Amino acid sequence: MSVMTQLPMTAPPRYWLISLLATAVFNTAIAGLLTQVGFGYGFWVNWSYSQSIGLSICAANAAVMLRVRDWRRWPLLAFTFPASVLFGVSLGAWVTGEGGWSDPRAWTAVLIGLFFGGLGGIAFYLNERVQRLDAEVKQRQLRQSEMERRELEARLRMLQAQIEPHFLFNTLANVAGLIDADPALARRLLERLNDWLRVALARARSDRGTLDDELDLLTRYLDILAVRFGDRLRWRIDVTDDLRDLPWPPMLLQPLVENAVRHGIEPKPGGGALLIRARREDGRLTIRVTDDGAGLRDSGGGAGLDNVRARLRILYGEEARLTLSANPGHGVTATLEIPR
Numbered sequence: 369m370s371v372m373t374q375l376p377m378t379a380p381p382r383y384w385l386i387s388l389l390a391t392a393v394f395n396t397a398i399a400g401l402l403t404q405v406g407f408g409y410g411f412w413v414n415w416s417y418s419q420s421i422g423l424s425i426c427a428a429n430a431a432v433m434l435r436v437r438d439w440r441r442w443p444l445l446a447f448t449f450p451a452s453v454l455f456g457v458s459l460g461a462w463v464t465g466e467g468g469w470s471d472p473r474a475w476t477a478v479l480i481g482l483f484f485g486g487l488g489g490i491a492f493y494l495n496e497r498v499q500r501l502d503a504e505v506k507q508r509q510l511r512q513s514e515m516e517r518r519e520l521e522a523r524l525r526m527l528q529a530q531i532e533p534h535f536l537f538n539t540l541a542n543v544a545g546l547i548d549a550d551p552a553l554a555r556r557l558l559e560r561l562n563d564w565l566r567v568a569l570a571r572a573r574s575d576r577g578t579l580d581d582e583l584d585l586l587t588r589y590l591d592i593l594a595v596r597f598g599d600r601l602r603w604r605i606d607v608t609d610d611l612r613d614l615p616w617p618p619m620l621l622q623p624l625v626e627n628a629v630r631h632g633i634e635p636k637p638g639g640g641a642l643l644i645r646a647r648r649e650d651g652r653l654t655i656r657v658t659d660d661g662a663g664l665r666d667s668g669g670g671a672g673l674d675n676v677r678a679r680l681r682i683l684y685g686e687e688a689r690l691t692l693s694a695n696p697g698h699g700v701t702a703t704l705e706i707p708r
Contacts, residue, residue: 387426392422394422396418396419398422401540401541401544402480409466416460417460420457421453421459421460421477425452425485425488426488428448428449428455450482454478456481457469457477457481487536490565494568539592539596543557543558543561560591564585564588576617576618578612578613578614578616579611579614579615581618582622583607583621589625590603590625601642602641604644614708620676621655624657624702624704626672627702628661628702629642629659632659632662633661633662641660643657651707652707653708654704655704656701656703657701657704658701659699659701660695660699661700662698663698663699673692676690683706684706688705689705691703
């Protein structure tokens with residue numbers, strides 16, 4: 369239940385203050401979420417437990433993550449992480465006078481703390497990984513061309529953009545809402561979120577990949593949305609096997625799909641359909657992401673698509689392009705063309 373942010377040990381006090389405030393806000397959101405689904409003794413007791421557990425996790429585990437850089441980090445975390453959750457539950461019971469280890473809900477609170485704390489740890493690890501890659505880029509500046517340096521920096525920005533708080537928080541809110549109403553569906557949604565996070569971590573460690581790798585990540589992303597949206601989201605991927613083996617820069621397609629779902633299908637009453645299709649056309653690989661959603665409201669497509677265009681310029685110069693066009697009737701098609 370904590371927001372663990374990568375901070376240097378010599379960071380000014382204001383950075384630590386911001387980190388603590390962010391953690392407190394995140395803990396408050398969790399308390400509100402649990403209160404909405406009817407868990408606990410009410411908002412203020414949930415808030416006290418959430419702050420106790422979240423700040424305990426942050427204090428104990430952030431110290432380990434920041435100070436220990438070698439293999440000893442993981443055995444330490446295997447001890448400090450569950451220990452900090454247990455301490456936080458005990459602290460919450462002492463502060464509120466409610467609950468305690470004789471109450472079965474205390475162990476439910478432990479499980480909730482482990483789950484949200486684990487997500488915070490994943491976010492911390494990804495952010496730390498991005499920071500390390502950024503440091504590697506700076507070390508290569510004297511040995512690599514300007515084109516290579518800019519491509520790596522753009523890739524880092526794209527990786528950071530994929531850790532999408534809007535997507536994660538919406539998914540977690542859906543899980544919380546389904547815990548009592550449909551536990552089986554809540555479990556299914558958590559399993560799919562876990563699959564997506566595991567693949568996203570693998571992509572973060574990779575400099576290169578194939579189109580099939582990218583489509584695999586998109587499939588897991590859309591599987592999560594399919595649970596959230598139900599019949600409001602229908603999708604299909606039409607890509608032949610020979611194209612799937614082509615080299616593909618990591619995380620280049622997902623912003624197009626995110627844009628189509630968020631701005632096209634989600635705001636449309638009744639939802640809509642999404643089609644991802646790839647073809648060879650005149651010596652170029654053309655990928656179209658087509659939706660029948662709310663339609664074209666911004667000809668540029670926003671910051672996410674601007675980042676895709678910037679990355680295309682770095683990777684392929686003027687030989688690649690991304691365009692948006694309105695479909696006859698409803699929806700938008702994003703067309704990505706690269707030399708192949």
